[in-house]
Structure formats: structure tokens, C-alpha cells
Amino acid sequence: MIKTWELDPSFKYEIMKEPGGEHITSCYQCSTCTIGCPITELVPDYNPRKIIQMSLLGMRNEVLTSPDLWICLICQTCTARCPQDVRISDLLGAIRRIAEKEAEAGKLKIDSSRPLFDKAFQHQLEKHGRLYDMGLAMEYYPKKEGSFISGMKAMMKDYKDFGMRMFKKGKMGPKAMLPVKVKDRTVIKKIFEEMGEK
Amino acid sequence: MSVSKMAYYPGCPSEGTAMDQDMSTKAVFEKLGVELVEMDDWNCCGAAEVEDPRLVYALNARNLAIAEKEGLDIVTPCSICYYNLERSNQALKADEDLRTKVKGIDNSLGYNGKIRAKHVLDVFMNDVGQDELKSKMSKKLNIKVAPYYGCYLGRPRETAFDDPDDPVLMDRLIELAGGEVVPFSQTKTLCCGGPLMMTRSDIAFAMSRKILDAARSAGADCIALACPLCGMMLDGKQADIEKALNVTLGMPVVYITQLLGLALGIDAKKLGLNKNAVDTKELLGKVV
Numbered sequence: 001m002i003k004t005w006e007l008d009p010s011f012k013y014e015i016m017k018e019p020g021g022e023h024i025t026s027c028y029q030c031s032t033c034t035i036g037c038p039i040t041e042l043v044p045d046y047n048p049r050k051i052i053q054m055s056l057l058g059m060r061n062e063v064l065t066s067p068d069l070w071i072c073l074i075c076q077t078c079t080a081r082c083p084q085d086v087r088i089s090d091l092l093g094a095i096r097r098i099a100e101k102e103a104e105a106g107k108l109k110i111d112s113s114r115p116l117f118d119k120a121f122q123h124q125l126e127k128h129g130r131l132y133d134m135g136l137a138m139e140y141y142p143k144k145e146g147s148f149i150s151g152m153k154a155m156m157k158d159y160k161d162f163g164m165r166m167f168k169k170g171k172m173g174p175k176a177m178l179p180v181k182v183k184d185r186t187v188i189k190k191i192f193e194e195m196g197e198k
Numbered sequence: 199m200s201v202s203k204m205a206y207y208p209g210c211p212s213e214g215t216a217m218d219q220d221m222s223t224k225a226v227f228e229k230l231g232v233e234l235v236e237m238d239d240w241n242c243c244g245a246a247e248v249e250d251p252r253l254v255y256a257l258n259a260r261n262l263a264i265a266e267k268e269g270l271d272i273v274t275p276c277s278i279c280y281y282n283l284e285r286s287n288q289a290l291k292a293d294e295d296l297r298t299k300v301k302g303i304d305n306s307l308g309y310n311g312k313i314r315a316k317h318v319l320d321v322f323m324n325d326v327g328q329d330e331l332k333s334k335m336s337k338k339l340n341i342k343v344a345p346y347y348g349c350y351l352g353r354p355r356e357t358a359f360d361d362p363d364d365p366v367l368m369d370r371l372i373e374l375a376g377g378e379v380v381p382f383s384q385t386k387t388l389c390c391g392g393p394l395m396m397t398r399s400d401i402a403f404a405m406s407r408k409i410l411d412a413a414r415s416a417g418a419d420c421i422a423l424a425c426p427l428c429g430m431m432l433d434g435k436q437a438d439i440e441k442a443l444n445v446t447l448g449m450p451v452v453y454i455t456q457l458l459g460l461a462l463g464i465d466a467k468k469l470g471l472n473k474n475a476v477d478t479k480e481l482l483g484k485v486v
């Protein structure tokens with residue numbers, strides 16, 4: 001049941017201020033996005049139309065704590081098909097960023113390890129200017145599992161076979177253990193400082 | 199042929215899990231007589247993990263500016279890099295304030311909107327052109343291929359260079375090389391699940407399995423694709439998917455640049471065909 005006194009009617013404006021969220025009020029609830037969504041096909045409760053409706057109604061807390069936010073593939077299928085040009089794929093990204101900010105401020109808990117992964121990725125990029133798989137895994141797994149030891153165990157489990165396979169094909173030699181770095185790293189740092197959310 | 203020189207953006211996996219894609223891209227362009235100049239000190243495009251568009255635009259302003267200085271359009275073999283580079287290009291071109299703001303961060307981000315970014319498939323089919331490709335092909339591929347496009351080639355609209363629901367450029371390229379395209383239109387543009395690999399591998403594996411299954415039931419000898427993340431999922435992780443879901447797939451997966459390279463008569467080793475995780479030897483026997 002919706003508790004009307006708990007609704008936050010300004011939530012949609014909060015979303016519209018976030019890049020990617022601008023078009024949320026164009027949605028007329030036709031469900032085209034949801035019918036074509038590959039995640040809905042696998043997880044029947046997943047419903048991007050409903051996330052939009054809940055956001056428009058102002059169900060801020062329910063939306064921001066919904067685990068569904070974190071299983072979108074950003075595949076752009078919904079965006080390509082929406083008759084109202086709502087840009088759902090980007091819109092969900094905008095909502096995810098609001099949720100991340102709230103979580104960082106300690107105001108809510110996110111039931112997914114995806115923010116940890118995205119952050120770990122961004123840290124590698126900020127540090128080296130390129131993706132560094134090893135560094136990414138070394139940051140992500142311990143955070144996800146709650147300790148260094150259990151993180152390393154989980155990493156081994158995911159990567160043992162794959163790593164060996166890649167190694168045998170010459171795709172993961174000793175070179176892959178070290179990061180490839182952009183020369184002009186101060187600029188990359190500046191980009192994150194000026195444009196990134198801290 | 200309207201193109202003789204391009205700025206090459208290899209993308210981060212080019213030195214690791216997608217080195218076969220990198221090798222075959224270079225070899226194919228060399229054979230086609232298009233000079234690739236690797237962009238000096240390029241940075242990561244932000245991939246799927248940098249979600250803030252402002253950050254994506256600024257990161258890629260630097261890349262675009264590097265190529266603009268050389269006066270060259272960018273070409274990349276990665277669908278995600280292509281999407282990030284070209285949407286940044288369009289955003290920066292359309293918005294002077296954004297250009298000024300980005301340049302304010304550092305002069306090296308000063309981009310004037312004079313070039314564009316392209317995906318290799320677009321360059322092959324629309325710049326080099328089918329006639330030119332055909333004239334350079336010396337081998338016939340007696341191979342049944344499932345052409346897999348994934349996400350960013352046909353959508354979203356602004357950066358797409360093929361149809362969103364039924365893209366055809368890869369189909370045409372395979373046919374041009376004498377290959378047979380198996381019925382695959384229901385699966386061509388399905389996401390491989392890659393963006394969830396590290397956080398929800400159950401979903402990611404289920405997505406990839408659909409594609410591999412569909413290729414199998416269509417009777418394909420291999421899947422052709424055009425993105426290193428799709429390649430990592432469908433090829434690199436195929437054995438993990440088999441193990442986790444207790445299925446046998448055994449579906450060779452090759453980059454479209456590798457297939458084109460074979461048709462152009464380039465040596466399989468030079469195309470990195472010994473580096474694909476699922477063995478490709480059987481395919482090589484069908485190149486005549």
C-alpha cells in the first residue's frame with residue numbers, strides 16, 4: 001500500500017537535475033520499455049516502467065533502495081524503443097547515482113555490490129588513466145566480501161580457471177600483472193576532481 | 199575508397215583479453231591499405247562503469263582532442279569505446295558551454311568538434327566499401343556464421359550506424375566473404391550480459407548462454423562479434439558458463455576482424471586465431 005504522506009513529490013525534479021534524468025516526465029506508462037527488456041525476460045518482477053511510475057509518484061525511498069536498479073544491463077534496448085524518448089537506460093543511471101550519493105552519506109543501504117565495482121573501476125581509471133584489471137579485482141573483492149582474506153578466496157574462485165585459460169593463450173602474462181599507465185596522469189586526476197562526484 | 203589514414207583507439211583490453219581483436223584489426227587495415235596511427239597516450243573511455251555523462255564527456259574530450267590534433271577521424275574495434283567516444287563527440291559538438299567548461303579543466307581537453315569516431319564495421323562497410331573489400335578478398339569462407347551485434351552498434355539512435363532491431367552490416371560482410379549467415383535475427387542484438395559479470399554473474403551467464411544456445415540451434419560453426427566485452431563473455435568465459443550451468447556449448451567465437459582477415463588471405467596466426475579461448479582450428483579448415 002502506498003502511504004501518501006510519505007511520498008516526496010519533488011523526487012522527479014531531483015532526478016531531472018541529474019544528467020540523463022531530464023526526460024522522466026515524458027513517460028506515459030505504455031510499458032514498451034519493459035516488454036522488450038532482456039532482464040524482465042529473466043527476472044519477471046523487474047519492471048523499468050514501474051520504477052518510473054514510482055519515481056513520478058514520489059516513492060523516493062522505495063526507488064532508491066530497490067535492488068532492481070542494479071541489475072539493469074544499460075543495453076539501451078528500452079531507450080531505442082520508447083515512443084516518448086524517455087532515455088530509460090540513462091535515466092536509471094541517473095537514479096543510481098542519486099542512490100550512491102545517499103548511500104555514501106549514510107542515508108540508505110544499497111543491496112548490491114555494483115556500486116563497489118563501479119567505484120573500484122573508477123579508482124583504477126583515476127590512478128592510471130586506463131583500466132587495470134588486477135588493481136580493480138584487488139580493490140573490489142575484499143570490499144565486496146568484507147575482508148581481505150575472504151576477498152582473495154572469492155577472487156580465486158572466480159578467476160582460477162579463467163586466468164589459467166587466458167594465461168595459456170598468452171593473454172595474461174606477467175605484463176598483465178602491472179598497470180599500463182597514461183603519461184599525462186595529472187590531467188586524468190583533474191578530470192575526476194572537476195567533473196566527478198566526490 | 200574514401201579513407202587512407204585513421205587515428206586508432208585500441209581500447210583497454212587490447213593488450214590483454216582482446217589482443218586477438220587488436221592484432222586482427224591492425225592486420226586487416228594494413229591489408230586494406232588504410233594506415234592506422236595509434237593515438238598518442240589515449241585514455242580509457244569510461245567503459246560501462248563510469249555512468250556520469252559529464253565524466254564520460256570530459257574523459258573522451260581528451261581522446262578526441264588527441265586525434266583532432268592529427269586531423270584524423272578515430273576508428274575503434276570496441277562497441278563500448280565507440281559509443282562513449284561518439285556520444286561525447288556529439289555532446290561536445292552541440293554544446294559550446296560544455297566545450298569551454300571541459301577545456302577549463304586543462305588545455306589538453308580543448309576539442310573543437312572537427313572529427314568523429316567510428317566503429318571498424320562502419321569503416322569497412324561504408325568507408326572502404328563492399329567493392330573494394332571484395333576486390334581484395336582472396337579466400338572463400340565455407341563457414342556458417344551467427345552474426346552477433348550486441349548493444350551499441352544499432353542503438354541508441356544518435357550514435358547508431360545500423361538498424362536497431364535487425365542490423366545487417368555484419369551479415370553483408372560475411373556473405374561478401376562467401377560465408378553463410380545462419381538465421382539469428384532474434385538474438386543478434388541481445389545484450390551479452392557483460393556489464394553484470396562481476397556483480398551478478400548468474401544473470402550475466404544466463405544472458406550469454408542464450409546467445410550461445412541460439413547459435414548452436416541455428417547450426418552455426420561460429421559466432422562473429424565486434425566488441426571485446428562480448429568476446430570475453432562468449433569466448434573467454436564460455437567454459438565457466440558450461441561449468442556453472444552444467445551444459446556443453448563448444449561454440450567457437452571470433453571477431454569480425456579475424457573473419458575478414460581470413461577472407462583477405464591473412465595468416466591465421468597474425469590474426470591471433472590461436473588466442474581465442476574456444477579452439478578455432480576447425481574453422482580454419484573451411485577457408486579455401
Ligand code: SF4
Nearest residue numbers: 027028030031033082
Ligand atoms: S516505453 Fe517510454 S513511455 Fe513507455 S513506459 Fe517505458 S519509459 Fe514510459
Ligand code: SF4
Nearest residue numbers: 037072073075076078
Ligand atoms: S537498459 Fe536496462 S532497463 Fe533498458 S532494456 Fe536494457 S536491461 Fe532493460
